[in-house]
Amino acid sequence: MKLVIGIVRPEKANDVLEALYRAEVRGVSLSRVEGHGGELERVETYRGTTVKMGLSDKVRFEVAVSDSFAEATVNALCEGGRTGEVGDGKIFVVPLEQAVRIRTGESAEAAVTPVASR
Amino acid sequence: MSAVDTGDTAWMLASTALVLLMTIGLGIFYAGLVRAKSTLNTFMMCISAMAIAGVTWALIGYSLAFDGDGALLGGLGHVALNDVGFAPRGEGTIPHLLFMAFQGTFCIITVALVSGAVVERMRFGAWMVFAALWSIGVYAVLAHWGFGGGWLFQEGAVDFAGGVPVEMGSGFAALAAALVVGARKDYGRQALLPHNAVYVLLGAGILWFGWFGFNGGSGLGANQAGVLAFVNTMLTPACALLTWFVLDLIRGRRVTAVGAATAIIVGCVLITPAGGFISPGWAMVLGFLGALPCYAVIVWRPRTRVDETLDVLAAHGIAGFTGILFLGLVAQAGWNGEGIDGLLYGDAGQFGSQALAAAAAPAYAFIATFVLLKVIGAVMPLRATEHDEAVGMDVVYHGEEAYASGEGAILVTPESDGELLVADPN
Numbered sequence: 001m002k003l004v005i006g007i008v009r010p011e012k013a014n015d016v017l018e019a020l021y022r023a024e025v026r027g028v029s030l031s032r033v034e035g036h037g038g039e040l041e042r043v044e045t046y047r048g049t050t051v052k053m054g055l056s057d058k059v060r061f062e063v064a065v066s067d068s069f070a071e072a073t074v075n076a077l078c079e080g081g082r083t084g085e086v087g088d089g090k091i092f093v094v095p096l097e098q099a100v101r102i103r104t105g106e107s108a109e110a111a112v113t114p115v116a117s118r
Numbered sequence: 119m120s121a122v123d124t125g126d127t128a129w130m131l132a133s134t135a136l137v138l139l140m141t142i143g144l145g146i147f148y149a150g151l152v153r154a155k156s157t158l159n160t161f162m163m164c165i166s167a168m169a170i171a172g173v174t175w176a177l178i179g180y181s182l183a184f185d186g187d188g189a190l191l192g193g194l195g196h197v198a199l200n201d202v203g204f205a206p207r208g209e210g211t212i213p214h215l216l217f218m219a220f221q222g223t224f225c226i227i228t229v230a231l232v233s234g235a236v237v238e239r240m241r242f243g244a245w246m247v248f249a250a251l252w253s254i255g256v257y258a259v260l261a262h263w264g265f266g267g268g269w270l271f272q273e274g275a276v277d278f279a280g281g282v283p284v285e286m287g288s289g290f291a292a293l294a295a296a297l298v299v300g301a302r303k304d305y306g307r308q309a310l311l312p313h314n315a316v317y318v319l320l321g322a323g324i325l326w327f328g329w330f331g332f333n334g335g336s337g338l339g340a341n342q343a344g345v346l347a348f349v350n351t352m353l354t355p356a357c358a359l360l361t362w363f364v365l366d367l368i369r370g371r372r373v374t375a376v377g378a379a380t381a382i383i384v385g386c387v388l389i390t391p392a393g394g395f396i397s398p399g400w401a402m403v404l405g406f407l408g409a410l411p412c413y414a415v416i417v418w419r420p421r422t423r424v425d426e427t428l429d430v431l432a433a434h435g436i437a438g439f440t441g442i443l444f445l446g447l448v449a450q451a452g453w454n455g456e457g458i459d460g461l462l463y464g465d466a467g468q469f470g471s472q473a474l475a476a477a478a479a480p481a482y483a484f485i486a487t488f489v490l491l492k493v494i495g496a497v498m499p500l501r502a503t504e505h506d507e508a509v510g511m512d513v514v515y516h517g518e519e520a521y522a523s524g525e526g527a528i529l530v531t532p533e534s535d536g537e538l539l540v541a542d543p544n
Contacts, residue, residue, distance in 0.1 A: 011508040014308045034526060043530070044517045055526030085505075 001096040001112060002070040006061040007035060008081035008089040013059040016080030020061075023076040025069060026114035029062045039087030058089060064099050064112045122204070123211035126339030130212045130220055136331025137223035141168055141230050143328055147321025147379065148234055149520075151428050154313040155510025156238040157520035163233035166246055171229040171253040175222040182258040184221065187267030191259060211339050220335060221261070227332075228284045229253050232487075234428030235292035236299045238310075239507050242515040244500045248491060252291065256486045260287045260479055274468065275475035276449075276458055278347060279336035281391025281442040286479040289435020291487035292426055298491040299500050301425030303507050315375050322379035326355060329386040333393040342455055347393030350401035355385025357405025365413050380433060384412045387437035392445035395458050400448040408440045439476050446472030 008016055013030065020028060034055040041052040063073050070093060077091050101111040145164035152160045171179070181196035184207075196202055199218065207214040229249050236245065262268040264275070264282030275282075304310060312318055333351045337344025362381030363373045388408040389401055396404070415432035446469035449460035459465040494500065501507075506514040513519060 009508070014304075034523075036526070041528075042513055042517070044513070044519065044522065044527075046518060046522075050530040051524075051527040052530055053526065054528050083505075083508075 001099060001109065002065055002067060002073075003094050003096045004061075004063045004065060004070060004073045004077065005092040005094070006063070006074075006077035006081065006089065007033065007037075007058050007091075008061065008077065009083065009087065010057050010059045012081045012083065012088075013061075016059075016061060016077055019076035019080035020063070020073065023069075023072040025063060025065060025073050025076060027064065027112060031060050031062075033058050033060045037087055037089065039085075056087060064096055066109050066112055120206050120209055120211055122206055122213055123339065126211045126341070127213065127216060129340040129344070130216050130335055130338065133331035133335025134216065134220045134223055136328045137220070137227065137335065138168075138328075140325050140328030140332060141165075141223075141227045143321045143324025144227060144230050145321070146317050147325060147383075148237065148428055150314040150317025150319075150321060151312045151376075152237050153310060153510070154521060155512055155519075157313065157512060158516050158518055159242065159511030160233070160237045162242070162516065163237065163245055164230040166242075167226050167230035167233070167249055167253075170246055170249045171226040171257070172222060174250055174253045175225045175258075176218075179225055179254050179258040180218050180221065182254065183261035183266045184218075187272070188262075189269040189272070190262075191268070192262045192266055217338070220338075224280055224284055224332070225253055225257050225261070228257050228280075228288050231284070231288035231430055231434060232291050232295060234430040235296040235426050237427050238511060239302045239501050240299050241499060241502055242511070244494060244498055247498070248295075248494055251490055251494070252487065255490060256291060256483060257283055257287060259486070260482065263478070263482075264475070270471075270475050270478060273471050273474055275442075275471040276395060276445070276456075276468075277391050277442060277475065278343075278393045278395055278445075279333045279390045281438040282475055282479040285387050285390055285434045285438025286442070286476070287483045289431045289433075289438060290480040290483040292430035293424070293435065294484045294487035295491060296424055296426035298488060298495065301423065302427070303504055305425040306423065312376055315379075318376050318379045322382040326351075326382050326386055329355075329390075333386075333390060337394055343394035346398075346453060347389070349398055350389045350393050350396070351386065353398055354389035354401045354405035354408075355382050357402045358382070358385030358388060358409040361406050361409035362413065365409070369417070380416065380429070381409060383433045384409055384437045387434050388412075388441045388444075391438060391442040392449070395445050395449040395454045395456075396460075397448075397450055397453045400444075400450075403448075404441065404444050408437060408444065411440055412436050435480065439480065442472050442476050443469075446470075 035058045036055050041054055044051055065073050074091055082088055099111040100107045141164050145161040149157045149161045177198055181194055182192045185192040185195040202214050202218050204213045207217050260283035263270040264277040329351050330348055334344050334348035359381045362377050366373045366377045385405050388404050412432050415436050416429050447460045447462055449458045450463050451457045451459050461469040
């Protein structure tokens with residue numbers, strides 16, 4: 001099993017969800033995060049105070065999948081999240097030791113397989 | 119020339135301030151309805167109407183609307199407030215200067231209303247150019263027709279507080295603006311939801327409060343017509359709210375908050391043209407019945423490809439249209455004291471005049487706005503780029519965020535020049 005973490009632009013989150021859905025990846029968590037990935041800083045001015053905003057809003061997807069789904073998930077994140085400009089984000093794939101479905105107590109592969117697809 | 123009445127003047131001073139506050143209320147209302155990344159820009163479109171229409175009105179708009187009784191357009195006698203002083207205008211009982219200011223606040227809010235059609239994608243600069251030209255070329259013209267002595271006025275059409283220039287003017291202009299500027303890039307692809315429904319309710323409340331000056335002041339004094347309009351401004355929105363609750367219940371089995379805020383606006387607009395002409399009983403009927411077509415258009419519009427984003431057409435255009443016709447049916451001379459009877463009280467001609475207003479105002483507002491935006495669009499781009507639209511209007515046009523946290527912000531000082539300051543350990 002793999003945990004695929006994708007950090008993308010908030011305005012691309014819907015496109016990523018759509019791409020994941022098309023790749024038949026169903027179990028997804030997402031959270032709003034702030035980060036910096038080398039993109040140009042925005043300058044903002046509030047009355048006399050001028051600041052460079054070093055952090056941009058991003059959305060972090062976390063998708064736990066069986067090994068055979070890892071590549072499709074990465075592809076979906078890439079495809080949905082890409083604009084071609086600096087700041088599109090990153091994808092990290094890490095090995096996943098254990099997964100448990102709380103409702104049933106199922107573990108491992110069974111826990112990351114969506115109910116509807118069985 | 120009549121004399122200035124102090125009581126009338128006092129109420130009109132208060133009314134003018136009430137109507138100006140409506141533009142802020144509208145800004146809050148609109149800001150709540152858009153996505154978080156366009157909050158400030160949406161509010162700023164309303165604020166910019168105060169800057170732009172406030173100036174164009176004093177310079178030329180007022181003169182075109184209220185100088186003389188030319189059929190299509192007023193004269194230039196009051197350009198730059200020439201001859202606008204402390205003596206009343208015509209048969210009025212308040213200083214001419216105050217009348218000008220009161221009418222100016224109407225021009226400001228009407229310009230701000232139109233912005234609802236183009237939020238989240240129109241360039242701020244292009245918007246300001248449009249606002250300036252629209253306040254003169256559309257608002258002042260319709261104001262002249264409706265209550266400045268123009269041809270609709272001469273045909274006997276009556277409009278208590280701005281069904282012609284304000285409500286139908288903004289509503290049908292909004293439709294044209296949405297068509298010319300085009301839909302937001304995500305429209306119809308993603309759910310574009312109101313980001314703060316509390317702002318929406320708060321803004322609607324401020325609008326309703328301000329509307330007591332808008333309608334209650336349109337009697338131009340502390341008089342019978344003003345009192346009638348004031349009371350009707352309480353009753354009609356209440357009835358519209360109840361109708362909306364019922365319609366929401368039928369449609370989705372729940373009463374919605376954003377729907378309630380919309381109903382308040384719709385109710386206030388419905389009574390705007392009719393306020394000082396119809397009885398409180400009929401005003402309540404207007405609230406109950408008039409909400410129906412507006413609700414229908416609000417449900418139908420998002421199913422089309424027309425991204426008339428904040429439904430100015432439904433809430434203002436259709437409601438203003440309904441109100442101005444309804445008054446032609448049920449106006450009672452016994453209530454308005456101006457000898458205006460509707461169809462049900464024996465004057466079919468009055469209904470004909472009202473129908474003329476209900477046809478002419480939308481047609482002019484739509485066509486003039488369409489042409490104006492096409493012309494501006496030929497000179498400068500009307501829309502933000504796709505990239506800017508994705509980032510959001512606030513950062514792109516104002517360099518500010520509505521909900522800035524300051525986390526990760528690096529202070530730019532003359533010494534740092536934006537480089538991260540690292541304390542010297544020595």
